[in-house]
Amino acid sequence: MKDTVHSRRQFLQKAALGSALATGTVSLPVWTNPELEFPDTLPEWMRVPGDEFSNYGQPSAHEQGIIRWISANPAAPGNGVSWTPLHALQGTITPNGLHYERHHNGVPQINPDQHTLLIDGLVDKPLSFDLKSLMRYPMVSRTCFIECGGNSNSGWRSNPIQSKAGYAHGLVSNAEWTGIPLKLLLEEACIKPSAKWVIAEGADAAALNISIPLEKLLDDALLALYQNGERIRPENGYPMRLVLPGWEGILNVKWLRQLRLTDAPIMSRDETSQYTELLPDGKARQFTFINEAKSLITSPSLGMMLPDNPGIYQITGLAWSGRGKISRVEVSADGGDSWLDAELQGPVLDKAFTRFNLPWHWQGEYAILQSRATDETGYVQPTREALIENRGKHGFYHYNAIVSWEITEDGDINHVYGF
Amino acid sequence: MKDTVHSRRQFLQKAALGSALATGTVSLPVWTNPELEFPDTLPEWMRVPGDEFSNYGQPSAHEQGIIRWISANPAAPGNGVSWTPLHALQGTITPNGLHYERHHNGVPQINPDQHTLLIDGLVDKPLSFDLKSLMRYPMVSRTCFIECGGNSNSGWRSNPIQSKAGYAHGLVSNAEWTGIPLKLLLEEACIKPSAKWVIAEGADAAALNISIPLEKLLDDALLALYQNGERIRPENGYPMRLVLPGWEGILNVKWLRQLRLTDAPIMSRDETSQYTELLPDGKARQFTFINEAKSLITSPSLGMMLPDNPGIYQITGLAWSGRGKISRVEVSADGGDSWLDAELQGPVLDKAFTRFNLPWHWQGEYAILQSRATDETGYVQPTREALIENRGKHGFYHYNAIVSWEITEDGDINHVYGF
Numbered sequence: 138m139k140d141t142v143h144s145r146r147q148f149l150q151k152a153a154l155g156s157a158l159a160t161g162t163v164s165l166p167v168w169t170n171p172e173l174e175f176p177d178t179l180p181e182w183m184r185v186p187g188d189e190f191s192n193y194g195q196p197s198a199h200e201q202g203i204i205r206w207i208s209a210n211p212a213a214p215g216n217g218v219s220w221t222p223l224h225a226l227q228g229t230i231t232p233n234g235l236h237y238e239r240h241h242n243g244v245p246q247i248n249p250d251q252h253t254l255l256i257d258g259l260v261d262k263p264l265s266f267d268l269k270s271l272m273r274y275p276m277v278s279r280t281c282f283i284e285c286g287g288n289s290n291s292g293w294r295s296n297p298i299q300s301k302a303g304y305a306h307g308l309v310s311n312a313e314w315t316g317i318p319l320k321l322l323l324e325e326a327c328i329k330p331s332a333k334w335v336i337a338e339g340a341d342a343a344a345l346n347i348s349i350p351l352e353k354l355l356d357d358a359l360l361a362l363y364q365n366g367e368r369i370r371p372e373n374g375y376p377m378r379l380v381l382p383g384w385e386g387i388l389n390v391k392w393l394r395q396l397r398l399t400d401a402p403i404m405s406r407d408e409t410s411q412y413t414e415l416l417p418d419g420k421a422r423q424f425t426f427i428n429e430a431k432s433l434i435t436s437p438s439l440g441m442m443l444p445d446n447p448g449i450y451q452i453t454g455l456a457w458s459g460r461g462k463i464s465r466v467e468v469s470a471d472g473g474d475s476w477l478d479a480e481l482q483g484p485v486l487d488k489a490f491t492r493f494n495l496p497w498h499w500q501g502e503y504a505i506l507q508s509r510a511t512d513e514t515g516y517v518q519p520t521r522e523a524l525i526e527n528r529g530k531h532g533f534y535h536y537n538a539i540v541s542w543e544i545t546e547d548g549d550i551n552h553v554y555g556f
Numbered sequence: 557m558k559d560t561v562h563s564r565r566q567f568l569q570k571a572a573l574g575s576a577l578a579t580g581t582v583s584l585p586v587w588t589n590p591e592l593e594f595p596d597t598l599p600e601w602m603r604v605p606g607d608e609f610s611n612y613g614q615p616s617a618h619e620q621g622i623i624r625w626i627s628a629n630p631a632a633p634g635n636g637v638s639w640t641p642l643h644a645l646q647g648t649i650t651p652n653g654l655h656y657e658r659h660h661n662g663v664p665q666i667n668p669d670q671h672t673l674l675i676d677g678l679v680d681k682p683l684s685f686d687l688k689s690l691m692r693y694p695m696v697s698r699t700c701f702i703e704c705g706g707n708s709n710s711g712w713r714s715n716p717i718q719s720k721a722g723y724a725h726g727l728v729s730n731a732e733w734t735g736i737p738l739k740l741l742l743e744e745a746c747i748k749p750s751a752k753w754v755i756a757e758g759a760d761a762a763a764l765n766i767s768i769p770l771e772k773l774l775d776d777a778l779l780a781l782y783q784n785g786e787r788i789r790p791e792n793g794y795p796m797r798l799v800l801p802g803w804e805g806i807l808n809v810k811w812l813r814q815l816r817l818t819d820a821p822i823m824s825r826d827e828t829s830q831y832t833e834l835l836p837d838g839k840a841r842q843f844t845f846i847n848e849a850k851s852l853i854t855s856p857s858l859g860m861m862l863p864d865n866p867g868i869y870q871i872t873g874l875a876w877s878g879r880g881k882i883s884r885v886e887v888s889a890d891g892g893d894s895w896l897d898a899e900l901q902g903p904v905l906d907k908a909f910t911r912f913n914l915p916w917h918w919q920g921e922y923a924i925l926q927s928r929a930t931d932e933t934g935y936v937q938p939t940r941e942a943l944i945e946n947r948g949k950h951g952f953y954h955y956n957a958i959v960s961w962e963i964t965e966d967g968d969i970n971h972v973y974g975f
Binding site: 182183187188191193194196203204205213215218226229230238244247248273274275314341342344362363367371373376484 | 870
């Protein structure tokens with residue numbers, strides 16, 4: 138890998154591409170129909186009236202392969218994950234049908250009329266809210282990603298997993314969430330000065346509970362009721378979930394039924410035996426809430442192929458950081474020897490997916506494509522080598538190293554470890 | 557209506573509301589469960605494992621009433637519209653299943669492998685593109701609304717229609733569209749200097765065609781392939797549609813199969829006998845492409861009810877303009893005698909839905925709620941009176957007057973004409 142030579146000339150800056158397209162100085166493949174006229178007969182679907190209107194639409198039957206990929210425990214099928222097919226999506230919004238899932242004991246079928254949220258513990262005025270009462274509170278929207286702490290954890294394996302981009306890194310999705318700033322509800326309950334933590338519990342059959350610093354709930358946390366405009370989906374917490382922008386998925390408790398204010402964390406199963414990180418010295422890191430900056434080239438990526446004709450390809454992908462806005466994404470075609478800035482698609486939002494794009498003139502050579510994100514705090518996404526040096530070889534959570542796609546001379550794409 | 561007296565004190569500015577909630581100086585209804593403890597038995601859904609994972613999710617069964625409302629021609633069921641239930645949605649994104657529909661002869665079931673886009677007419681190099689070739693071009697995303705020219709046209713009737721907000725004004729939706737800037741494809745075809753218009757044709761059984769100024773296609777037009785992240789839905793033009801930000805729906809041609817460059821408009825059915833506006837002097841206005849600034853209070857609105865206890869309600873709604881960003885939304889509770897600025901939810905995007913919010917302390921009195929949008933060009937949404945004075949009583953398209961919701965002392969909500 139290291140001895141292949143690549144230069145920045147492989148990449149076409151936006152201006153150069155525009156001019157190349159206009160003047161023909163770069164031989165952009167033009168897939169011209171030799172006839173350049175429509176066939177004599179109209180296609181079948183123009184000769185008969187089309188389908189009728191629908192109350193709630195669905196994707197085309199031709200897109201049935203674009204699905205969440207399910208990986209569940211055969212003995213307990215409600216325990217596992219399903220992955221967002223990031224490699225097949227574009228833009229930044231994850232449509233609701235494809236938002237990733239992580240359940241510990243399945244998706245509860247909650248009757249919203251019988252669901253309440255209780256705020257109690259270290260408060261002067263314990264409060265209980267039903268849906269109808271919550272609808273009287275001010276709501277705000279914010280677009281942000283939610284990422285499972287276990288996303289991309291196949292990266293800890295000795296050999297690179299040969300899964301499509303979304304099916305290795307798609308335990309992250311991005312949506313416009315709308316709900317009530319939790320600060321309003323907590324302050325109405327009159328928080329006692331001794332309260333420092335909040336134990337959040339979900340109304341699923343796992344009764345999943347976890348400890349969250351009160352400070353975060355008073356900052357930008359939402360009690361989300363809507364996801365991309367409509368009521369939140371069952372698998373995303375219907376009728377209500379916590380949304381903690383930038384903090385790992387498990388803290389964004391779904392089917393939220395209780396917030397109990399305490400002076401200390403509860404040391405629940407999911408913050409002790411799970412969702413902690415074994416370090417090189419044998420100690421475990423706990424309460425690592427924030428998803429650090431990360432990026433992923435979604436196209437070209439494994440499972441696609443560059444046709445055998447060299448030419449211009451659009452490198453595109455996603456970057457995100459739990460600490461704020463993405464400030465820069467660099468792309469390399471030579472395994473990290475040289476880098477060029479990709480274009481960031483605006484508006485660049487805080488703690489949200491940012492799409493990056495960079496045209497690439499592939500000349501049929503061997504290449505290793507990588508992307509490297511930097512966030513507004515200056516944090517730079519690490520190489521796999523650096524991540525392992527820092528965190529050891531036996532990690533499981535919070536893997537955010539640079540991902541490398543190998544392009545062979547034939548245009549095949551494989552996952553490799555760049556370092 | 558006119559003799560009721562209302563003052564600005566009815567509205568609570570954001571700061572005041574926050575402090576009221578924290579100190580209890582305003583008697584916010586607190587819907588406290590008298591027990592304040594969970595019942596002895598867990599709800600049914602916590603006692604059995606939940607549902608398994610799904611490849612593509614759907615809304616909760618409890619939300620089956622949140623649908624597009626279909627209004628089609630019984631004799632030609634593919635001709636008509638379906639309305640987005642704006643009154644039941646929150647935030648700014650319209651989920652794909654609920655994006656409004658307007659079809660002239662149904663939804664064609666297109667095989668994407670057999671669909672091509674032809675660019676011909678006044679170009680030096682006619683071009684034909686299939687899906688595979690289009691995937692090689694640079695894409696951009698933009699969030700914008702699309703609004704049917706006939707949206708809200710019940711406003712021309714003599715008596716106010718008693719339909720829910722979305723079912724009278726929901727031929728408008730807002731999505732993140734991703735696709736190829738049309739400028740790139742048109743310039744690759746080498747436009748002849750004599751080309752001034754483009755005739756766009758769809759691959760539906762209506763073979764809908766319409767004339768668009770070339771200038772717009774070289775500005776911000778997209779050949780959209782993705783809608784809120786996933787491939788565009790069949791009823792929204794699968795596999796590709798024109799998106800012309802801010803221009804009326806019919807020009808955003810779905811199932812796009814041809815762009816023919818010409819020196820003059822084609823005078824098609826849908827730009828002569830339809831989608832024109834009869835003016836008071838008997839002449840018709842043609843080629844009115846832009847959706848002017850408009851707003852709508854989505855809650856409270858017809859079909860909801862204010863409970864019989866007065867208190868704080870959140871007024872919320874949507875505003876949009878085909879000429880740019882929304883700069884201001886004012887709200888009145890007294891039929892337009894006094895106005896207060898609502899808070900605009902950021903980020904405020906160009907030619908996209910902007911949500912506005914204003915808390916309102918309803919004291920049980922008769923009220924008429926209205927919203928009035930101003931866009932960045934300074935254009936102010938007109939009263940119905942002003943619109944009719946300017947455009948006459950026999951219009952059908954481009955109705956954008958202020959909408960008035962009457963609140964009775966009982967908390968019932970009706971649609972009224974404010975003027």
